Amino acid sequence: MTARPPVELSIIVPCFNEAGNIQLFYNAICRVLTDMAWEIIFVDDDSPDGTSRIVASIAQQDARVRLVRRVERRGLSSAVIEGVLASTAPLLVVMDGDMQHDESILPQMIAPLRENRQDIMVASRHMEGGDSAGLAHRGRHLLSRTGIKLGQIFLKHPLTDPMSGYFAFRRDCFNQALPKLTGTGFKILLEMMLALPRSVRMGEAPFIFRERHAGESKLGPIVLFQFLGMLVERVIGHIIPMRFFVFAFVGALGILVNLAVSEGARFAGLNFGASQLTGMIAAIITNFFLNNCLTYHDRPLKGWLRLSTGFAVFMVGCSLGAYANIGVAEMIYHADRHWSQASAAGAVIGVVWNYAVASTLVWR
Ligand SMILES: Nc1nc2c(ncn2[C@@H]2O[C@H](COP(=O)(O)OP(=O)(O)OP(=O)(O)O)[C@@H](O)[C@H]2O)c(=O)[nH]1
Numbered sequence: 630m631t632a633r634p635p636v637e638l639s640i641i642v643p644c645f646n647e648a649g650n651i652q653l654f655y656n657a658i659c660r661v662l663t664d665m666a667w668e669i670i671f672v673d674d675d676s677p678d679g680t681s682r683i684v685a686s687i688a689q690q691d692a693r694v695r696l697v698r699r700v701e702r703r704g705l706s707s708a709v710i711e712g713v714l715a716s717t718a719p720l721l722v723v724m725d726g727d728m729q730h731d732e733s734i735l736p737q738m739i740a741p742l743r744e745n746r747q748d749i750m751v752a753s754r755h756m757e758g759g760d761s762a763g764l765a766h767r768g769r770h771l772l773s774r775t776g777i778k779l780g781q782i783f784l785k786h787p788l789t790d791p792m793s794g795y796f797a798f799r800r801d802c803f804n805q806a807l808p809k810l811t812g813t814g815f816k817i818l819l820e821m822m823l824a825l826p827r828s829v830r831m832g833e834a835p836f837i838f839r840e841r842h843a844g845e846s847k848l849g850p851i852v853l854f855q856f857l858g859m860l861v862e863r864v865i866g867h868i869i870p871m872r873f874f875v876f877a878f879v880g881a882l883g884i885l886v887n888l889a890v891s892e893g894a895r896f897a898g899l900n901f902g903a904s905q906l907t908g909m910i911a912a913i914i915t916n917f918f919l920n921n922c923l924t925y926h927d928r929p930l931k932g933w934l935r936l937s938t939g940f941a942v943f944m945v946g947c948s949l950g951a952y953a954n955i956g957v958a959e960m961i962y963h964a965d966r967h968w969s970q971a972s973a974a975g976a977v978i979g980v981v982w983n984y985a986v987a988s989t990l991v992w993r
Pocket residue numbers: 642643644645646647672673674703704705708724725726727729763764765769794841845846847848
């Protein structure tokens with residue numbers, strides 16, 4: 630039996646709806662990396678456009694191409710982590726699958742790692758020689774600049790482009806950061822840097838961020854929200870999980886929806902009881918869907934059956950939570966405390982209960 634030479638470099642490519650870019654990406658890597666044993670691991674979240682099918686057909690002809698297909702999952706950072714964990718190569722690169730990352734600088738990124746001069750190399754759009762012209766529109770430039778400023782406040786390392794999605798690293802460096810990675814959000818480089826000690830050896834290489842070849846960007850305002858969440862998690866996540874804060878935030882929005890809808894219903898002529906009920910149902914529905922796309926964005930319920938079962942459990946759970954809320958508040962009120970203290974204690978018990986139900990029974 631002839632063994633293949635061991636893979637020295639794994640290129641991890643998170644993909645969602647990149648069917649029109651996969652072949653081009655593969656051709657580009659074949660052209661540039663001619664002097665080392667490499668593999669590409671595409672991590673696809675079961676894209677509806679058939680990305681996995683295209684990767685699989687190339688993989689059937691070239692064993693250097695591999696596919697990790699995740700079903701019922703979303704998330705760029707977690708896709709990267711799982712791609713890295715699926716490989717054993719000592720050197721790794723993370724690149725987008727939409728052709729925005731210039732593959733011609735790969736040799737320049739890998740050489741310092743190969744020669745053990747650096748632990749991590751970041752491709753930067755914001756240093757001499759780099760450019761971020763390919764960002765889709767002005768809003769994206771603003772999002773990127775805000776993220777960079779915020780990231781730099783938290784970083785111990787002088788990075789010009791901590792929001793870059795194009796970087797190379799040694800596996801031992803990743804292993805060091807791994808226990809602290811949450812896998813949430815879009816910015817895995819920043820998360821890794823925050824988890825690594827100041828002593829990590831880090832270099833940068835400039836590149837020109839091209840325009841996306843085919844398909845659409847997946848970045849939206851939700852990404853900034855997730856990014857802020859990741860930073861907060863880093864600061865206080867070891868005490869209370871970030872997910873809990875998002876859940877409580879969604880709950881607070883629910884109270885506003887409840888008030889607005891019940892007022893509207895009263896105005897429309899419903900009696901007090903009926904308008905309260907309408908407001909409450911509107912709030913539960915809004916909370917359920919906001920939790921599905923924000924709090925549990927990494928494991929959303931999909932399909933009518935799962936959505937309706939999840940909703941039923943959520944509704945029963947929240948009703949019990951409301952019951953616990955009122956019960957605790959009454960108990961404390963009768964123990965001679967001010968009504969505001971009693972009602973705050975009841976609300977805390979209610980939200981903790983609802984969070985426990987949501988995390989264990991609905992979005993498991
Ligand atoms: N597996 C996986 N990949 C994702 C997900 N979201 C985005 N990606 C991939 O991550 C890479 C970067 O996503 P883009 O939407 O291009 O984001 P961007 O390049 O930072 O922003 P644009 O300049 O707006 O394109 C692409 O290869 C996407 O296909 C996801 O939820 N799961």
